[in-house]
Amino acid sequence: MCPINNGNERIQSNKSSILSPEEIKAIESWISQMGKYFFETARQKMVTAKKTLKFKYKLIGHGDNRVVYDLNNGYVLKIALSEVGLIGNANEAYLYNNCNEEVQKYLCPVKEFGSGWIIMKKMDINVPLTIMKYKKLIELELECLRYDIIPIDLRLANVAFSEDNEMVIIDYGLFIMDLKSPVLRWFV
Ligand SMILES: Nc1ncnc2c1ncn2[C@@H]1O[C@H](COP(=O)(O)OP(=O)(O)O)[C@@H](O)[C@H]1O
Ligand SMILES: [Mg+2]
Known part of the structure; x- marks a missing residue:
């Protein structure tokens, strides 16, 4: 488990209080072979990852870079499908643990x-969209910018809703906060 990520850690500890050692091993095995599928589509990578991981959990979504499972305990597990997915995971951990609390609540x-x-x-991803939600998305974008965070790839597919019906960003893997942001490793 690695709840605090100060941006300097390139190698994370790989223990979990939720995932079993076998599940961690399955993830490590997938990550070690992920590069072979570089030229495949995100969907093809997701299918291959699912076959390799053989998880009992329900797959609830995927984007271009990560596959997402419902852990059935109020949490989701996101696993990288690409190098950008690896960076996105590290970036989210860094941003969440180091950002201003005014931004953290979103x-x-x-x-x-x-x-x-x-x-x-x-989070709840099945809330119907209304014009108010577009307005909220723009407000969230401005809020990030106000705290010097560049919200790259902030769009409706990357937000969801909390129990209190508040819009929450579920994919902030490409947000840039400062020079230590893991997403900047992509460029060096
Ligand atoms: N915290 C979450 N709660 C519920 N569903 C989620 C959550 N995070 C991701 N998802 C689902 O998985 C999809 C892909 O996740 P995302 O983080 O956007 O991956 P990617 O980095 O590949 O775009 C989302 O569009 C959403 O449907
Ligand atoms: Mg996404």
Whole structure:
């Protein structure tokens, strides 16, 4: 488990209070072979990752860079499908643990983070969209900018809702906060 990430850690500890050692091993095995599928589509990578991981959990989503499982305990597990996914996980752990609390309240809480994976609170992704939600998305964007965070890739597919019906950002893997932000490793 690695709840605090100060941005200097390139190698994370790989222990979890939620995942079993076998599950961690399965993730490590997938991450070690992920590079072979570089030229495949995100969907193909997701199918291959699912077959390799053989998890009992329900797969509830995927984007271009991560596959997401419902851990059935109020949390989701996001596993990298690509190098950008690895960086995105590290970036989210860093941002959540180091950002201003005014911004943190809009970020989906990070529970644990390890090499190639991150566990976050499960949010409601099935809320119908209304014009108010577009307005809220713009407000969230401005709020990030106000605290010097560049919210790259903030869009409706990357937000969800808390129990109090508040909009929360579930994918902030590409946000840039400062020079220590793991996402900047992509450029060096
Ligand atoms: N915290 C969460 N709660 C519920 N669903 C989630 C959560 N995080 C991600 N998802 C689902 O998984 C999808 C992909 O996750 P995301 O973090 O956007 O991956 P990527 O970095 O590949 O874009 C989301 O669009 C959403 O449907
Ligand atoms: Mg996304």
